[in-house]
Amino acid sequence: DTEVTQTPKHLVMGMTNKKSLKCEQHMGHRAMYWYKQKAKKPPELMFVYSYEKLSINESVPSRFSPECPNSSLLNLHLHALQPEDSALYLCASSQDASSLYEQYFGPGTRLTVT
Amino acid sequence: QKEVEQNSGPLSVPEGAIASLNCTYSDRGSQSFFWYRQYSGKSPELIMFIYSNGDKEDGRFTAQLNKASQYVSLLIRDSQPSDSATYLCAVNENTGNQFYFGTGTSLTVIP
Numbered sequence: 463d464t465e466v467t468q469t470p471k472h473l474v475m476g477m478t479n480k481k482s483l484k485c486e487q488h489m490g491h492r493a494m495y496w497y498k499q500k501a502k503k504p505p506e507l508m509f510v511y512s513y514e515k516l517s518i519n520e521s522v523p524s525r526f527s528p529e530c531p532n533s534s535l536l537n538l539h540l541h542a543l544q545p546e547d548s549a550l551y552l553c554a555s556s557q558d559a560s561s562l563y564e565q566y567f568g569p570g571t572r573l574t575v576t
Numbered sequence: 577q578k579e580v581e582q583n584s585g586p587l588s589v590p591e592g593a594i595a596s597l598n599c600t601y602s603d604r605g606s607q608s609f610f611w612y613r614q615y616s617g618k619s620p621e622l623i624m625f626i627y628s629n630g631d632k633e634d635g636r637f638t639a640q641l642n643k644a645s646q647y648v649s650l651l652i653r654d655s656q657p658s659d660s661a662t663y664l665c666a667v668n669e670n671t672g673n674q675f676y677f678g679t680g681t682s683l684t685v686i687p
Contacts, residue, residue: 552620565675
């Protein structure tokens with residue numbers, strides 16, 4: 463089973479709202495990732511968690527706040543977003559954070575900021 | 577600056593033909609190489625990965641890696657309309673599990 467799940471599928475939020483995106487995997491993977499993807503562009507890495515610790519933050523604005531409650535779950539807390547933050551947000555996981563392992567992506571959350 | 581480059585296309589091939597997708601990368605220390613397929617509005621789906629020089633075959637797909645020339649390619653034999661998608665090349669450099677994605681090649685298979 464190579465399934466990564468994400469909720470919600472779609473989210474519309476105002477610029478003053480607070481919302482959270484959720485990601486879950488049950489493959490025993492120890493590395494999890496958040497990516498942002500705009501239309502017709504490749505995914506852009508936002509955060510990497512390795513063994514539940516944040517290992518990479520790609521200079522993401524503080525209005526995005528990641529959290530890894532346990533090895534299976536990854537959240538992305540959103541606050542005071544801008545319209546330009548509208549995008550597909552992808553979660554991925556891999557066996558661990560070494561250079562060899564493939565990443566499996568969830569279906570994504572389509573976020574619209576109004 | 578690590579770079580992964582792909583021809584953005586669009587690439588059009590007739591049904592049943594071989595589609596050839598190419599990717600070059602700048603970091604000689606790169607260890608592993610991945611091909612993802614992404615349908616419009618969907619998330620990337622892993623097709624193949626390759627670590628060693630040479631060819632790796634899986635069904636209608638063949639990945640080819642040449643580290644000396646720093647390129648990796650994907651061949652799709654007997655192309656089907658359902659193969660129409662954007663194909664993303666991803667390269668993983670040797671100091672951590674950080675993928676560098678190419679911009680993707682849009683493939684259209686014409687019935």
